[in-house]
Structures are given as structure tokens and as C-alpha cells.
Amino acid sequence: MDKLIFQRHAEVCQTLANPVRLEILSLLRAGEKGVGELAELAELSQANVSQHLSNLRSKGLVSTRREGTHIYYCIANPKIIRACDLIREVLVEQATEHAELVGATLAPRSRR
């Protein structure tokens, strides 16, 4: 039921499903930044960063503030960061579980 919300949710996740955009969001954790600054920090072209920012903005994940010819981007909702953090935690836990399995196989005497 209500497939529409799943569709919209999927669209947001699609925007999060790109390593460059995740890096941009991560860079914006410390506060707003301009396009050129982001491009330099991520070592990417201005055009490419702008494309990704456009994507993030279209899904409402970042917002902008203009100051003269500069445009500063910031994270629109801190819950986005929390969601990213949770997924990171899942990845860390997966890695930990995997390491435990490997350890149990290579050095079973260390178990418990």
C-alpha cells in the first residue's frame, strides 16, 4: 500500500547512492561551503560538483545562500546526516562481523 512514498523515498536514496554526493555531504558537515571550495576539497571539476549539487538540491538535501557571485551550500536537514551515520554504522558492524569470522578461522584458539 502507498507505493508513492516508496517511490519518493527511493528517489532520495538514489541521490545518496553516489560516492561523490556522499563526500559532498560529508564535507558540508563542518558548515556551508562554496562550489569551488567543494570542488577543490573533493578534487573534482567545478562542473561535476555543480551537477551533483544540483541533484542534491533538487531532492531538498542541501540548501543554498547567495553572496555576490558565490553560492554557499549547506545541509538542509540534520536527519540526513544521521541517516548516513546509521548506514556507516551498519557497514562498520558488517566489517567487524566479517573480521570475527576470519579471526575464528585463522586462530580458533582466540575464540572466547
Add this chain to the structure above:
Amino acid sequence: MDKLIFQRHAEVCQTLANPVRLEILSLLRAGEKGVGELAELAELSQANVSQHLSNLRSKGLVSTRREGTHIYYCIANPKIIRACDLIREVLVEQATEHAELVGATLAPRSRR
């Protein structure tokens, strides 16, 4: 720095970036379910549900338990659900903000 973690994070988000898979995860909130059961609840073909489950499983988002010829799927880590809930909250807040803007335009006297 550490672009690899962004890559892996993006891969998980890519798996979450599909309305069918989000619906499957949502159905699994209530507890483990078999493939056929999921297919019926989501009104999708068995093959398609199985394909999506394979995707979810390959990213470690669901785990399985076999019982005879049936295979039951469940959510591998509750943090995945919390991450999804946060994104939903962002969507709700976006909708609320949008509604407020529309309301302010159509009926400004209701403001404050």
C-alpha cells in the same frame, strides 16, 4: 579522503534506491517472511521479488533462514530501519514545509 568508504556507502544506498526493495524491507518490519508471501503482499512476481531479495542479501541488508523448501528473510540490522525512518521523516518535513508555503500564499491571515 578515504573514498572507499563513500563507495561502499553508495552501494548500500543504491540497494535502498528502489521502491520495491523499500517495500520489501517495510514488509519485513513485522518479522520474517517467505519469498512467496512477500510476492503476494507486494503484488509482484516471485522471480522479481527473488531478484530484489538477492540484491538486498548481497549487501547484507537481509539475512535468511531455511526451513525445508521455504526460505525466510528478515532484516539483518535494525539500524537499516532507523535510517529508512529518518529519511521518511525528512520527506514528511519537506511536505510540511511545502504545505506551509502553499498555505501562506493561499491564506496569509492564518500565518502566526
Add this chain to the structure above:
DNA sequence: TTACTATATTCGAATCTATGAATATTATAA
């Protein structure tokens, strides 16, 4: 106006993704 800087957009090729259809596998029962 012209020039310059910052940012955005368009376009095309390569790559990736989702689906249905068909087929394969696995476990159980007869």
C-alpha cells in the same frame, strides 16, 4: 558597455539498472 569570476546547464557516449520470460536449482514427497 566590456571583462572577469563563479556557477549552472546541455549534450553525447559509456555504463549501469529493472523487468519479464525462460530456465535452473533445491528440498520434499510419492
Add this chain to the structure above:
DNA sequence: TTATAATATTCATAGATTCGAATATAGTAA
């Protein structure tokens, strides 16, 4: 063994995404 039910996989096509390159726009200063 054969048959059957549950699930998984392969394949081909249609559609979406990414990137660099080129171009366009917006703001400011001279």
C-alpha cells in the same frame, strides 16, 4: 526414480545515470 513446490538465476531489452567537454548564465568591477 519421478513429480512437485519454492526459490534462484540467466538473458535480452528498455530506460536511467555518470562523466567530460563545451557552452551558458549571473554578478561584479572597470
